[in-house]
Amino acid sequence: MIQMNALALIVAASPAVGQPADEEALIRATLNELNVMSFAEGIEFCGYVGFTPEGRLAVSPPTRGDESSCLADDPDNLDLITASYHTHGNFSTEYSSETPSGTDMEGDEEEGIDGWVSTPGGRLWYIDTADMVTFQVCGIGCLAQDPEFIAGDDGLIADEYTYDELVERLE
Numbered sequence: 351m352i353q354m355n356a357l358a359l360i361v362a363a364s365p366a367v368g369q370p371a372d373e374e375a376l377i378r379a380t381l382n383e384l385n386v387m388s389f390a391e392g393i394e395f396c397g398y399v400g401f402t403p404e405g406r407l408a409v410s411p412p413t414r415g416d417e418s419s420c421l422a423d424d425p426d427n428l429d430l431i432t433a434s435y436h437t438h439g440n441f442s443t444e445y446s447s448e449t450p451s452g453t454d455m456e457g458d459e460e461e462g463i464d465g466w467v468s469t470p471g472g473r474l475w476y477i478d479t480a481d482m483v484t485f486q487v488c489g490i491g492c493l494a495q496d497p498e499f500i501a502g503d504d505g506l507i508a509d510e511y512t513y514d515e516l517v518e519r520l521e
Contacts, residue, residue, distance in 0.1 A: 372407050373399060374487065377435055380409050381468035385494040388437040389470065396420035396436035399466070400428040409435065418445060433464040441470035441496040441503075448504040450475050450484045452517040470496040473507075482513040 377399060384395045394415035402408050410425030420436050434457070438447040450467045458465040458479050465477035467484075472495035474487040486509050490501060511519065 373432065376407055376409060377433075377466045378474065378493065380412075381435060381437060381466065381474065382493045384412055384437050385468050385470075385472070385496075389440040389494070389496040389498075392417055392440045394418070394420040394437050394439045396422040396434065398422055398425050398428060398431045398463075399433045399435055400425070400431040402427055403429045415439075417442075431461075431463055433466055434458055434461070435466040436468075438467060438469045441499040443500075443503060446504050446520055448473060448507050449511065449516060449519070450477055451520060452513060455479065455482060455484060455513050455516065468493050470499045471501065472496075472499075483510060484516065485510040 380397075380399075388395055391414075394417070395412040396415055397410040397412045399407070399409045408427060410422065410428055413420060413423045415421065415436070417439055422434060422436075425431065436454075438445075441447070448469045448471050450465070454465060454467060455477050458477050459482065462479070464479055467475040467477065469475070472491040472493040473489055474493055475484050476487050477484045486507075508515075
């Protein structure tokens with residue numbers, strides 16, 4: 351069973367419910383911890399962020415994926431889902447894992463939510479499905495980084511991509 355600290359599971363919502371800074375702090379803490387587990391196990395972890403019945407900002411317990419994908423379980427603890435989250439597993443020269451994928455963006459769009467993605471290089475990305483754009487919230491090393499990570503292996507990484515640019519980049 352995956353155990354996470356209390357901060358990563360529930361953070362009290364501010365009076366301005368849904369304030370992005372609160373969500374970002376919760377996601378940073380959650381994905382920082384899950385990145386370490388992803389690197390050790392060589393798999394992705396995923397879940398959701400949203401609000402509990404009591405109005406608290408929280409993440410769902412993480413679901414274990416495989417080396418290149420993850421399908422989150424329906425959360426029992428959230429009444430309102432605002433975004434997904436997932437790690438990109440450990441570093442591999444076989445995958446372009448330093449950006450979200452087109453599939454990541456499509457999945458969030460289909461669910462009608464935004465998304466958060468962490469990478470082996472320790473980057474944090476936000477997926478905005480209203481505009482179908484993704485941008486780096488913070489760059490290399492801002493979250494836990496895989497000790498095997500090789501900077502530059504995925505080439506030059508921009509700070510932002512539209513869906514079309516991302517799909518073209520990953521082809």
